[in-house]
Amino acid sequence: MTRSERPRKLVVAALLRDSSGRILLTRRRADQPMPGQWELPGGKIEPGESPSEALVRELREELGISVRVGRAWDILFHRYPEFDLLMLVYACELPVRGPRPRPLEVAELAFVAPAQLSDYDVLPADAPLIARLRAESAAR
Numbered sequence: 760m761t762r763s764e765r766p767r768k769l770v771v772a773a774l775l776r777d778s779s780g781r782i783l784l785t786r787r788r789a790d791q792p793m794p795g796q797w798e799l800p801g802g803k804i805e806p807g808e809s810p811s812e813a814l815v816r817e818l819r820e821e822l823g824i825s826v827r828v829g830r831a832w833d834i835l836f837h838r839y840p841e842f843d844l845l846m847l848v849y850a851c852e853l854p855v856r857g858p859r860p861r862p863l864e865v866a867e868l869a870f871v872a873p874a875q876l877s878d879y880d881v882l883p884a885d886a887p888l889i890a891r892l893r894a895e896s897a898a899r
Contacts, residue, residue: 770847771849773814784868786798800818800822811828825858839883844884873893876893
């Protein structure tokens, strides 16, 4: 298979912090690829959706929340053995009033202090994001 024949996936992810600065991570279900690993919440962009529309939809489906999508925080490329992944990561805000995140289509969720992010087994594509969040927190 040549590089041009490799499947590519375009996904969006949310960088959501609570009022204490903890980062929201979700854990993949046992019936999903890479089960049990943690990631920033998000998912695939469906045909006809903008990245922000996809992120709003994914977070509503997975966590039952409505978010305000902010600016792009990072863009990441990761080569998995089976496909190439391009991830657009957006800083997002939860409204002051409204439902709190709950695990609807994920195994569980956790708000994690930046210093503890390395305690979680994150997906390979998310690892550079986790390292950046830890470094930014340590620099403060």
